[in-house]
Structure formats: C-alpha cells, structure tokens
Amino acid sequence: DAMVIQNPRYQVTQFGKPVTLSCSQTLNHNVMYWYQQKSSQAPKLLFHYYDKDFNNEADTPDNFQSRRPNTSFCFLDIRSPGLGDAAMYLCATSRDKRLAGGLKKRNEQFFGPGTRLTVL
Amino acid sequence: DQQVKQNSPSLSVQEGRISILNCDYTNSMFDYFLWYKKYPAEGPTFLISISSxxxxxxxxxxxxxxxxxxxxxSLHIVPSQPGDSAVYFCAASTGGSNYKLTFGKGTLLTVNP
Incomplete structure (x- = not known):
C-alpha cells in the first residue's frame, strides 16, 4: 500500500544532543511537509518542500532544519533540542496538480503516523 | 493568535445519533476547508473538504x-458509529496556496454503543 512512513515512532534524546527524524513516502508526491504538534495543540507547519524547493515558515526556529535528498525521503534535523521541542512531529505529503489556466487542484495532505520526541 | 478555533475539546454522543463538530475561523482569506480524523497512534487522515x-x-x-x-x-456525522470515535481536526487554507494548512486544536469525539 502506498503510504507515508516515519521512523522512529518514538525518539528520546538528551537536551542539546542533535537528533534526526526521517520520513519516507511511496506515493510519489512532489510536496512534503513537517508539522510540530504539542500536547493538546494544533499541528503547526514548520516547513515544506515543493519538489526540491525548501519553504520555511517565518516563525520556525533556526534550530530546525530539513533535508530532502530525493522525492521519497525527507529529514527533520533538530540541532540542539530543548525541553520545549518535545512534541509529536508529523510528516505529510501532497501532489500539486496544475490545471489549465494556471489553476491548482486542491489536494489533501497525507500524513504519516508521527514521531513522538522526548527530550531529557 | 489562533486563526482556526475548535472550542469544544470533546463531544460524546450515542450510537445512531447525530454528531455535530464545530469550527470557527478568523481569517477571511481562507477559502478552502478540510476535516481530518485522527485515531490514537496514527496520523491524521483526510475526511472531507469544502470550497468557499x-x-x-x-x-x-x-x-x-x-x-x-x-x-x-460544521461537520455532521449521521448516524454516528462507535468507529467514528477519534479526534477531528478542522483545517483551512488560503487561495492559491494548497501548501499551508492552518489547523484547529481538535475535538475528541466519543460515540457510545
């Protein structure tokens, strides 16, 4: 089945120790996203890749970086995790479809199961 | 500043009855709205959308x-089934940009047998 896979599902790291979360997809979607969701809060977009083009949200801390080496994989790097970075991290994908006249077809995002990050 | 608000953290209904989940937004530029459903230990899954x-x-x-x-x-579920028990997120996006979804905090729906 085509899907969005996130590894690991649970990650424990130490304060200040760099950590990388991974996401892969078999949907061949050209757009990939990373969201952060803290307890009882709304998922918050950190950044997204449109193909190889990286798009950072204005309020995403510099501590968060991302890499997309190919269509299928996307990584979230947290350079120096703080206690406030403990959260669920959700990866999502979508396909951008261009229609005649420059319109875009709205396509829903497909989410992975998430990685729960604990910072000790 | 929350642009998408789901003011009810939880809702409980009886099986067979109607479930009504509500969502308010403040950004008048939003023109596309989606509902996602999330089971524990799974990612959100798309449920239904509506254009403005x-x-x-x-x-x-x-x-x-x-x-x-x-x-x-609002999202209406009729008739409600126990398998509908999940967290429901409302999300919105602005014209020309499918890329950024702004989510609400979600409402936990429990459907009792």
Whole structure:
C-alpha cells in the first residue's frame, strides 16, 4: 500500500544532543511537509518542500532544519533540542496538480503516523 | 493568535445519533476547508473538504456546512458509529496556496454503543 512512513515512532534524546527524524513516502508526491504538534495543540507547519524547493515558515526556529535528498525521503534535523521541542512531529505529503489556466487542484495532505520526541 | 478555533475539546454522543463538530475561523482569506480524523497512534487522515464557493458538501454519512458570513463550519456525522470515535481536526487554507494548512486544536469525539 502506498503510504507515508516515519521512523522512529518514538525518539528520546538528551537536551542539546542533535537528533534526526526521517520520513519516507511511496506515493510519489512532489510536496512534503513537517508539522510540530504539542500536547493538546494544533499541528503547526514548520516547513515544506515543493519538489526540491525548501519553504520555511517565518516563525520556525533556526534550530530546525530539513533535508530532502530525493522525492521519497525527507529529514527533520533538530540541532540542539530543548525541553520545549518535545512534541509529536508529523510528516505529510501532497501532489500539486496544475490545471489549465494556471489553476491548482486542491489536494489533501497525507500524513504519516508521527514521531513522538522526548527530550531529557 | 489562533486563526482556526475548535472550542469544544470533546463531544460524546450515542450510537445512531447525530454528531455535530464545530469550527470557527478568523481569517477571511481562507477559502478552502478540510476535516481530518485522527485515531490514537496514527496520523491524521483526510475526511472531507469544502470550497468557499459552496455552503455544503456531502460524502456518505459525513456532511460539512460552511457559513461564510459567520466564519463558521460544521461537520455532521449521521448516524454516528462507535468507529467514528477519534479526534477531528478542522483545517483551512488560503487561495492559491494548497501548501499551508492552518489547523484547529481538535475535538475528541466519543460515540457510545
């Protein structure tokens, strides 16, 4: 089945120790996203890749970086995790479809199961 | 500043009855709205969407209503089933940009047998 896979599902790291979360997809979607969701809060977009083009949200801390080496994989790097970075991290994908006249077809995002990050 | 608000953290209904989940938004530029359902230990899954040019969209037991003047949308589930028990997120996006979804905090729906 085509899907969005996130590894690991649970990650424990130490304060200040760099950590990388991974996401892969078999949907061949050209757009990939990373969201952060803290307890009882709304998922918050950190950044997204449109193909190889990286798009950072204005309020995403510099501590968060991302890499997309190919269509299928996307990584979230947290350079120096703080206690406030403990959260669920959700990866999502979508396909951008261009229609005649420059319109875009709205396509829903497909989410992975998430990685729960604990910072000790 | 929350642009998408789901003011009810939880809702409990009896099996067979109607479930109504509400969502309010403040950004008048939003023109596309989506509902996602999330089970524990899984990612959100798309449920239904509506464009601002419509006021209703129906898919089986699920219907979304949009009231633009009130900046309010609602999801109706009829009849509710125990398998519908999940967290429901409302999300919105602005014209020309499918990429950024702004989510609400979610409402936990419990359908009792």
């Amino acid at each position: 040019i419509k006021d209703k969209n129906e898919d089986g037991r699920f219907t979304v209503f949009l009231n633009k003047s009130a900046k309010h949308l």
